[in-house]
Amino acid sequence: MKLIFEMFISFFKIGAFTIGGGYAMLPLIQREVVKNKKWIKEEDFLDMVVVAQSAPGPLAVNISVFTGYKVKGIPGLISTVLGATLPSFMIIILVASVFIGIESNPIVESIFKGIRPAVVALIAVPVIKLGKSAKVNRKNFILPAAVAVLVAFLKVNPIYVILSLMVIGVVVVVARRGNNGSTH
Structure with missing residues (x-):
């Protein structure tokens, strides 16, 4: 029971102090579950991120x-x-109750414009780390x-890209197994 409560608190902290959603939460989740708590191995975490991206729903919730x-x-x-989603739910209720009527306030608009670059940086960090973990090199x-x-410039639907690469991956694995089987 103690571990379950500890897991709730860890994900509650991550959910409460991350602005920008799933990708911005990745470095915090990774640090907490891989490095600090050692609940998940680094390579398992990378696999979880890949599956979480492929599954429907928010990335951070899927990883949780x-x-x-x-x-x-x-x-x-x-x-x-619950730990990952409860803070967002509480914050949205609070913001919605206060935000109505002040959304066009110049100070509020300036605050949101100031937050945007930080969110971009928070998204860039896990992309770079995942690239290193996935051993992406030249x-x-x-x-x-x-x-x-394909996705950013040619506007190809990411679902088609993922499905195509899944099929290619299966074909490559099957072909390799066929070649390995014939050499014995």
């Missing part, structure tokens, strides 16, 4: 689901999801760059 379940099963899942940079161009 996988972390909670891996560490403590269904009770862990419930505690991490040699294998072509695929991530091609995907970025």
